[in-house]
Amino acid sequence: MMKLQISNDQDRKEAQNRERRRQCELERRARIFNARNRKIGVDLPFLQRQIVEKRAERDEAERTNLAFAKQMIKDSDVALVLEAREREERRRICAEIDLFRSKFQRPEDRREFDLNDPDVLKKQLPPRASDGEPVGKSSAQKFEGEDLNYEERRKVMAEQRNAWLEQQVQERKAAETERRQAEAAYMMAIKARDARAGELDKLERECRYRLGQANLRYNEALAAEKKQLEQVMKEQEEADNCAEMYNNLTSDMLTENPDVSKSALGSNRAIGYMYKGMNQEELKKFYAAQKEQMAASKAKREAEDRMEAEWQALAKSISRTSERLDIEDKRRRREIARQLMEENQLMALQQKEKEKYFREVVYNNTPTDDYYAQFNTTTR
Known part of the structure; x- marks a missing residue:
């Protein structure tokens, strides 16, 4: 069985120390082997000259920015003056438009003023208080089925219904009595009719004969009277037509009499259906007013053209100034x-001469490979 060694605190401390020494060695090597940090000596006069040139370039840029700022302030002032003029002109035009509207375009002169009248509710009729008031269907104040006097009318109808029932009972009793009397009289009449039928038949035939003769004579007289009436009506119609043509020829409508179109409401009003146009004096006034309006419109257009030309000239001047700047x-x-390019070229030439001097004069002793091999082996 393989045994595994477990690290303790001392082993971990030694590993941390080794890692710290390795990091310090890497940082020292990077610092020592840096060729730029190991270079000895700098060109101080060249650096001072660069500082002077940078300062001069920065001063020149500040002067240029200051000149641009002054020109921008001047242009802003001009733009503010022009904007103030434009606002004043717009205000004047708006004032003239408002004055024209207040004089010639008032709300009460419009055709639809009755739809936008703020006092329309004051002019309306009050709602009806009873069914007897005369209101139209479009007033939306009286609707089908409404009955404000329903209770009173119901009492009257109940009394009237009772009276009708009583009257119907009396009428039914009277009708029954009359029916019985009528039946008796009818039977008597039938008997008399049968006796009278033969006599009436004879009289009817004789009467029809006489009626036919009278009707024939009446029709003949009626035809003669109709023919005579038609002749009279024809003559009357011809006379009426002649009188109508004469009246039309001599009427104010065809003769175009201007006095008939004058209204009784005022001298400056006219009756529309009898108006025949303006007279010579009114036409002269109308043409004179038209000429004045045309002259005013022409002057207004010329003023607008001059204003536009001035704006265009000012815009071109500002554009030319900006282009010149x-x-x-x-x-x-x-x-x-x-x-800057010439100075860089001069600096490059000096750098080349300096490198050539160091390469040919200062560093003329060429080292061997053994000399280079001893460097960069360790930091200690």
Whole structure:
């Protein structure tokens, strides 16, 4: 059976110490074998010159940013002035529109004002208090089946029903008595009728003959009278037609008399169905008003065109100024880049000469492989 050794606290402490020493050795090796940290000496005048150049470049950038900030503030001031002018112009136009609406577009002059009238409830009729009030169906105040006097009417109907029942009883008794008397009289009448039948038959035949003769004579007279009446009506219709044509020819409608269209409600009102148009004086006033409106519209359009031209000129000026500043900034940046490239080229040339000096003058003693083999073997 294989025995396994279990580690104790001392073994763990020794393992931790070994790991700590190994980490310290790795950190020391990374620090000592770093060629940049082991380099001896730096070019102090070159570093100072770089510091001076960086400061000059930073000052130039600050001056450029300051110039841009001043120009931006100036442009902002101009934009604020133009915006204030635009707001004032918009306010003036809105005031004119509100004045025009208050004079010529009032709510009470609209066709649908009765739908939006705030006093419409004050003008409405009150709800009905009884069935006797005259209200229309569209008022929604009286509906089919409503009966406000139902209790009173029910009492009257009960009394009337009792009276009707009493009257029906009396009428039924009277009808029964009359029926009996009628039956007796009917029997007597039948007997008399049978006796009278033969006599009436004879009289009827004679009467029919005489009635036919009279009817024939009446029809002949009626036809003659109808023919004469038609002739009279025809002559009357012709006379009425002639009178109507004469009245139409001489009426105010065809002669277009302007006085008939005047209304009794005022001199500036006219009757619509008799109005024949404006007279010469009214036409002159109408054309003059049209010309004034056209002149006002033309002046307004010209003012708007001038305002738009001024806005366009200002926008072009601002655009040209911005383009000029952008061109100057690009030219300055190209000049700075060119100077920086020349300086870098000069520094590269100096670096090459320095390396050549170290390689040919300072480091002319070329070491062997044995010399390099003794380094980087340990940190101690």
